[in-house]
Amino acid sequence: MELRQLEYFVAVAEEAGFTRAAARVHVAQPGVSAQIRRLERELGQELFDRSGRTVRLTEVGAAVLPYARAALDAVAGVRLAVDELTGLVRGRVAVGVVASSAALDLPDLLAGFHQRHPDVEITLCEANSDRLVESLLAGRLDIAFIGLGSTTPQGVETQVVADELLVAAVSHDHDLAARRAIPVTGLRDLPLISLPPGTGLRSRLDEACTAAGFQPRIAFEASDPQVLAQLAARGLGVAVLPNSLATARAAHLHAIRITHPELHGRLALSWRTTGPISPAARALIRHTRAMLGTAGRGE
Structure with missing residues (x-):
């Protein structure tokens, strides 16, 4: 499991679509889709329902979302602490x-x-x-x-x-x-x-x-x-x-x-x-x- 996969997962969940999520993370849409598929294979469950016009979280995806956000927040906190100590802007x-x-x-x-x-x-x-x-x-x-x-x-x-x-x-x-x-x-x-x-x-x-x-x-x-x-x-x-x-x-x-x-x-x-x-x-x-x-x- 990679951080970028969690980042893409959260982006797709919040934007309710792969195209908008790709624009948000500045990555081509096929790249985002491929990483989400890799994450789903690793977890053994689908995270999104792709059957409708909009992408929706599955029950598993909804359960995973808060943990993915927490992981990304933790990483952001680590980077923030380092930057604060070194005075980097x-x-x-x-x-x-x-x-x-x-x-x-x-x-x-x-x-x-x-x-x-x-x-x-x-x-x-x-x-x-x-x-x-x-x-x-x-x-x-x-x-x-x-x-x-x-x-x-x-x-x-x-x-x-x-x-x-x-x-x-x-x-x-x-x-x-x-x-x-x-x-x-x-x-x-x-x-x-x-x-x-x-x-x-x-x-x-x-x-x-x-x-x-x-x-x-x-x-x-x-x-x-x-x-x-x-x-x-x-x-x-x-x-x-x-x-x-x-x-x-x-x-x-x-x-x-x-x-x-x-x-x-x-x-x-x-x-x-x-x-x-x-x-x-x-x-x-x-x-x-x-x-x-x-x-x-x-x-």
Whole structure:
């Protein structure tokens, strides 16, 4: 039994497919399949049910999975202990970010880290906040920039790096274009344009509407805030946007302050609070917090 076989096994189980697992471990799909077959022959049992469209764990596979994860965690712990003692900063760090992160100069931040630690490979992915938190907790990401709702997700530490007022943005010929402010209850039954569920902005909107006793009527969803602004500018509804984005498009949009309560969109640096953290990940957290002016709390 080899460590790489356990690594491939865990990847296939978590990704529910050989192709996605192969992309995750950076190995050709036939290579992953061959190693899993070797592991199954050694154990004398099939670990996956391959009969359906998706790959599923067999009963034996489900029983083996926690032990495989524990073995890989133990090896990671050994490497981490050695690297901590020798002061090495190498390896790989994985960063996640939401699409609505215009307030963050991420390329400059990552370039600065690369200059300080050229032996560390950096990867970057974009997803909604809920998926990023899930990846943090699973150890697939080392840090992530997420949009926060009213509560902090369990299992992660966060540091707010941007806090901005959210507004209702409409075209200049919209019926609401003469308004300067609108209460949350005034959004009832209006066709709203918003980021999708799982984003911090959408969480704030949904929470406020639920507290006011109604469900928002979402006419359009898009993961790019720029698209939301364009839809509102064409008169297709009321977009809930960060104030800076609405005012930057003042020629096409009128921004209306949302009140009772005010809504704020918060962008936060986040990292998990449990499990081993590599020296490279620790260095990235320190660098990021220093660049963002948030140093001061323990990693």
